[in-house]
Every structure is written in C-alpha cells, then in structure tokens.
Amino acid sequence: MRPAVHILIGILVGWLLSHLWGYVKGNDRDFIVSPALPALSPITSTSPSPFDTIYYFYKAVEEGNEEKVRELVTPELWSHLKEEGFLQQWQARKNMEPGLRFVLFLVAEQNVDEEAGRAWARGQAEWDSPRKGIISSEETIRLLRFGNTWKIAAIESESPVYTADEFYRAIQRGDWNRVRSLVDPDYWRRLSSAGIISALKKDRQASSAGVYLVFYINDYGLVDKDTAWVQGDVIWHPLTTKSFETPATLSLRKTRKGWIITHIAGHWEIRK
16 A cells, blocks of 8 residues: 555544544543644654654554664653653553554644754544553654654653643633643732733623634743743634634743743733
8 A cells, every 4th residue: 555545544544533532631631622633654764754753653662662762762862761661661561451552643733843953743642452442641742853854852741732722721611720720820910910810700701602712832842941932822702703813922830730821922911
C-alpha cells in the first residue's frame, strides 16, 4: 500500500475516533470543540514532519526499542528518561499486559515554526488495552529540528498550554472555583478589585447560548523553566450576533502544583 493511502487511512481513523469519543479524556475532563488531527503516519523515519517523530517515538516505546527512542529525542531528554526509568516502567507494564499497543496521537493544538526549527503539539496518546479498551494520556510535546530531523525535546503532562486551555474551559462551564485555582492569587485579587470577575460572572450567567466562548491556541513558549507564555484568540458569544474576537497573551508561572496565570494581555486590562 502506498504511503499516501496509509496517511489517508490515518486521517480517517482519527476523524472517526474524534467523533466516536468526542475527544477522549483519560481523566474525564470536559472539552469544547477542538479540531483534532491524528499523528498516525507510517512513512519513513527520515521524514521532516514533527508529527512522524511523535508517531515513531510512541511506537518505539511500545516495542521497547531503546535505540530508536534515543534516536528520536534530544540528548538532554534522553538523559532525563534514563534517570526516570521511563522505558523500564513501560516494559514492566507491557509484561503485565503484552497486548497493549499504541494506536495514535490525536492532536488538538499544534504549531510548527519551520524558520525557527521548533514545533509543539498538544493532544492525546491513545493506547489499546485488551483489558481496559482505549486508554488515553494527555501530553504536550515540544520538538526541535536538527538539520532535516525533528527530535522530541520535552514531554509534559502538565503544561502551560493545558492551564491556558483549562482556564477558558472553566469559564465556559461556569466553574469559578476551578477558574480561581488556575490564577495567581495576587492577580485574582487585582481582577476582583477592578470588578472584572463579577462582571464576567454576570455576563456568563446572562448568556443563553450553549457556548459562551472558545479559545484557540496559536503558540506558546518558555521564557525559562519556571515562566511561560501562551498566545491565542478568544471568541466571545460565538453563536450569536454579539460575537467578537480578542487576541490574548497569557503569562504563566510554574508552581509545585502546576502552572498558574499571572497576567493576561488583550482583555481585562486593569487600569492603574
């Protein structure tokens, strides 16, 4: 079968899975509509696509192929995986469940900067378990290009992208305790003092449409290991004639409990 046919089958499988499971979550979180694309492509490992690298990485993990995993990640990540005993843990799991196999990595958000030689993808690694059926783990994967080869530089289960996405989804659900938990306490107090939180709650409550907002992530980056930014577009009241869009850049800080938002530029500007 030609590679193009394999790719078409992969896209069709991803489309069917995304409709059947509505964007499967291993931890039962609700997600709004997100375009999903599968990283499921059996073309050669020298392909320049970062999504092929993701596919081959998980297949190598499934097979316990240590040399292949090492080839697909940066030296820094390889050292970290070795220290954490990553492959040994997966081999132990495979010994308990020999039929466990990797299906696909379902991409929810992604960005590829060919000029800068960096890329990232956030999505679900889907595994087929004979005992449990389809199981999922959410990951954000960052990649760097070395010549014509993409290598994985980081795999994050709790990433700035997840926090930003979950923040707006919590607003959509009207889950204000969850919204507050994702915001730096000092920034939350400033938003509250400016009347922004009360106005937001009132506007959300008055919204009769099923979807209050949608947040599309365009890009994100790390300033250092403990600070990051996420840039995207917020569409407010998307299903009404009052619909409007605002660009937003979120600043985040890493804590022991995960990433929290320290500032949002683009909306809710606090006047000094």
